[in-house]
Amino acid sequence: MYALAIHGGAGTIDRDKMSPDMEVAYREGLAAALKAGEDILKNGGSSLDAVTAAVIELENCPLYNAGRGAVFNSVGEHELDASLMSGSDLKAGAVCGVQLVKNPILLARCVMEQSEHVMMAGKGAEKFARLQHIEFEKPEYFHTDFRYQQWLAIRDTDEFQLDHTLASNRKMGTVGAVARDKDGHLAAATSTGGMTNKKFGRVGDSPIIGAGTYANDATCAISCTGHGELFIKAVVAYDISCLMEYKGLTLQKACEQVVMDKLVKIGGEGGLVAVDKNGHIEMPFNSSGMYRAKVREGEEMRVEIYKG
């Protein structure tokens, strides 16, 4: 039995600030990504291939803060982070602060499969990418007008935004996917452009194995989205795995404890998608909304944005 869940970021997402057209576009983006992943799982493909395919779709969609739709940093450029992990062998790959890479998740996978390392940063990671024939794009590819307007609004301030909002429509911009394939193997993948107007090579939880991404066939696969600094301190993804392994909690109870209690207590706004070894899916968040979608073998796809 296969299962797949994806997210496109969590945060303050208000129904009354979202136009019907925009909502349709966001939903279509999620549905296309879910379908890309499900097509692989349906045909007996691996969870690793499925989460990679789903995240590529979200990276290519200009609406989501990853790949093409990445936010602008303080100097008007795009710095991308991504990571993924395979639950069957605990192999992992991650990149942080890379520029002009079309699909950072493919570079993270390349780090995992074609190097002896887990994590590469900045220019060094880009050099590796070129040797591995990873696809690069011109700066224009990453220029979306919506992101540019967001940046213009705060570029001359010391503020940074967790993701897109002109007005109060705050959203943590990250995309991610978790899957269980027919063979029972789990995988997780996460990708982001970080925070609008971010400075100083800031790295959030998305490329950190254990914080933003974790997968282990014995417990669960997790991909997070939220206030990265607090997700790092709380080692969120691995914490859920440990609560299951060491305390015997179900995925649901572990998610509830971490997202709705521990993170809330430290002001850690956000959420995550999770799947356990039995294909059970959880998509908890403590913000007003989270772009999310899920499907399990034989069940209808569900795409959701708001609470309840």
Next chain:
Amino acid sequence: MYALAIHGGAGTIDRDKMSPDMEVAYREGLAAALKAGEDILKNGGSSLDAVTAAVIELENCPLYNAGRGAVFNSVGEHELDASLMSGSDLKAGAVCGVQLVKNPILLARCVMEQSEHVMMAGKGAEKFARLQHIEFEKPEYFHTDFRYQQWLAIRDTDEFQLDHTLASNRKMGTVGAVARDKDGHLAAATSTGGMTNKKFGRVGDSPIIGAGTYANDATCAISCTGHGELFIKAVVAYDISCLMEYKGLTLQKACEQVVMDKLVKIGGEGGLVAVDKNGHIEMPFNSSGMYRAKVREGEEMRVEIYKG
């Protein structure tokens, strides 16, 4: 009751390959670092100040692979990583891939105390450092002949070394410290130059909160040294904390399970220093040696290199 433990790296450290003079020098470096940290704890200072002071000493010592004694990367430069965490409030700071910063641990602390972020990378982190008046050094400062010879020996190969050995004297080069102060607060700090001849902006576990460094007053403070890629996958530092918190293990049992069993099974060579909320110290390693030292209030300082 205060307690302090430090390490200067683990690995294949053979008694018969170490000259008496070198051994004395290594021991003196450890003793000086331990004393710098203890002086603070003795006078009622904080664990955070103590681990910072101890790591600064080790960064300034050319024998250890951090700060001044950092190994050369594939282009003959030095890329430094560091992180630290405060157990009382779970605040944390980390930097990766920074160059020419005299004491990376001070920059990590500055990220923790003077920014809203936890982690900064590369050039961006250096820009932040300059704004914060962090001390930089010229490239010559980091040029130690021993490291240069190590690099010359493998620079034209695809090999990299976890740390210094010409011949088979392999050592994972990282320095770190953990402390409990008189007020019962814990802290951990880790700093490294990474692997000789490293490429592509490789990042190991040292700057990763949860993997190389973790501190929580409720459980323990941990600083790791070892094969970073495997320490990241195993989320080593936070795993020990979780085994204590969720499974009720003592620090000793948790360390034993992670270092002598889980890491050994995945080929994760290395070790760590750890202290729990009661000031109990553990310094486990699964390699042939680990440069290490410890002291507790009212007890004699102990400096050790080999097993047993």
